[in-house]
Amino acid sequence: MRSFALTIILTVFGSVLFASETEQKDYRDYQHAEEHVRLFYKENHANQTLAFVLAKKEQYLPLRTCRMSIWDAIKMLDTLVDESDPDLGLPQSYHLFQTAEALRKDGQPRWLILTGFIHDLGKILAVYGEPQWAVVGDTFPVGCAYSDKIVFSEYFALNPDCRDAFLQTKYGIYQPKCGLNHVHMSWGHDEYLYQVVKDYLPEEGAFIIRYHSFYALHKESEYEHLLNEQDKNLLPWLQHFCKYDLYSKSEEKLDLEELKPYYENLVAEFFPSVLDW
Secondary structure (H helix, E strand, C coil), X not given: CECCCHHHHHHHCCCCCCCCHHHHXXXXXXXXXXXXXXXXXXXXXXXXXXXXXXXXXXXXXXXXXCEECHHHHHHHHCCCCCCCCCCCCCCHHHHHHHHHHHHHHCCCCHHHHHHHHHCXXXXXXXXXXXXXXXXXXXXXXXXXXXXXXXXXXXXXXXXXHHHCCHHHCCCCCCCCCCCHHHCCXXXXXXXXXXXXXXXXXXXXXXXXXXXXXXXXXXXXXXXXXXXXXXXXXXXHHHHHHHHHHHHCXXXXXXXXXXXXXXXXXXXXXXXXXXXXX
16 A cells, blocks of 8 residues: 655645535534435444444455446446435536545645545445445444444434443443554445555545544544554544535536546556456
């Protein structure tokens, strides 16, 4: 895995043109979310057990579902409507271009622009037939206590792991400062895509892919007791990226054909023509 010095972090964390403060307050407004979003999280929190996550890892890892290109995956992604997202009504590829273009316009490194461009491709799990509650939505650790800062945390009462007192302790099956690499996260598109691209991106980009839906950590500062020093060093990159991921969403329509040549070159710079998925 490529490594980029974190000393450049201050030089790239500049100002970003996002939605206004008033508009930003409307993002991730789960208090007024539509009923289908609430029902999605009810299923997600009820079914994402430790046993389920381990079973999905055994099913998909090592990667063996198919071999295809990044562009093939983008085409598949556009057949999906994300039931967990209260903010965007456009095809999924628009959000990829929106995120990447926001990063590019702000002069971010090419690897970070690429990370923005591909970060949601793991959602093709839904095209394989996985229920959306096992693909999208906020992620969280399993095997230890659930934070009440997780969206719709009240639905964890329906999860069988809540009846296991040990799994509801602060550390559960983990050790203090064990590092996120040793923590089982709820199964979904983050972990799946991380496994696909981890050998081609710098560790900062791979970390972003793996944990960009872990809002309890990067937004609410929960689960910091599980982080090791490497996680703490990488976390600012994740928090920086998530501003682009969230606040670049809009109904603006981009000219994807005009933008495509730039991203074809960018993808070819980092990835082979075909990858294991």
